[in-house]
Amino acid sequence: MRNPEALQTRNASADGASDGASDGAPRASRSTRVLATIALVGAVLYVLVDIVLQALPPHYSVVSEAESNLAVGPYGWVMNLNFLARGVVTVCAVAALAHYGPRTRVRRTGLVLMLIAGACSAALAFLPTDIPAKDAPSLEPTTALGTAHLVVAAGGFLVALVAFGLLTVWLRRSDDLRGAYPAAAVFTGVAAFGLLALGIAAVWAPGVIGLAERVSLVGVLGWVIAVSLVVRRRCS
Template identity: 30%
Template sequence: MTALDPTTRRLLTCGVVGPPLFIIAFLVEESLRPGYDLLRQTVSELAIGRYGWQQIANFLVYGVLLLLFAAGLRRATRSVVLPALVVLVAVALIVSGLFVTDPVHTDPTSWHGTVHNIAAIPVFLGVPLLCLVVAVSSLRRRNWGWTVYSTVTAVAMLATIQGLASEAYAGLFQRITIVLGWAWLNLLALRVRAGHLAPSVPRGGEEGCSGSGRVLTDERG
């Protein structure tokens, strides 16, 4: 384990708190929204209408928390790759909040709906990519648990997000994707915060070497 300074631990705590907070927020919102169909409608559609500010705020708060988490990752691991990917996801979430989506399967889409849809790409591809980076890192360290978990999460997210094409169950498949990815991010943050690091993920342009590219897992945990 690696001892972390208080500032780094607080920054990493943002990655622990952010994912469940986002999920709890949209679960409460949808339970209070008359006529909202969680099987068919996406989470982003909660940003439409009179009370849409609640989901907009949810996107923005989660995005900011992930930015702070990325700073903590950088301080804790000295890696460039992982924090950069987290920043990509965080910025995409903030853009998703600033530009409200259109109802699912709307054609044609508005300009702000188009921007929102484009911003969703780094979110739903960025988290699986994060998982695969961690899986490779864990494999090098022979940490089989995190290798398998990260790989399975990446594959499952990429599979379930295809369900957005379904008019009847787009919301359900998106929620499954979100829970899978957000749970993984939460556990990653918990693990790094606990000081479980490994010298595997390289800094930008460098080969993985001791100390300079440490990230997330110990030898066996």
């Protein structure tokens, strides 16, 4: 005959384990949703801040002048905060994606590269760009900090593109986030086109550098927004 007290203890332990598992899952789901929401809202706010700053003095050209020029002038501190915010957005997006599988080398490499890209964005806040003279090419730094700014900005775009390419391949294989794949693939293509156009413009058509850079930014921020939306839906 079974001991009633032992059976009761065993059932209580099983119930406790079950409760613990059920309690843990909602907490993880809530935290992932919060991270995805911060990434989503942060990316949208980044775009809005860019638009507002573009309309304020000294009225840099959206077509011929780089986005980083917005960090120089009376409202430059706002753009520097925006660069830092993009770094935070990236960290939150990476943390949200890290909750999903499959846990492959492709995913791990993509997330690490994405973090590096976010760090490059944050670093721009501490590396003032050089504003070229009217008759000088748009990307010709004159100081050590200006050169560092250009190198970090270009490296950040390139690393982000590779990260998104890898993560987009991973999304296609993910049971949970496969719905994000089509939009992620489109925005990765936009980022690649913008980066290619930026390289061409830097050599042959400096008058459209600003436009090419902003096309690449559409791809980068659009990827984060689209994927974050799908992550939030999965957590609801």
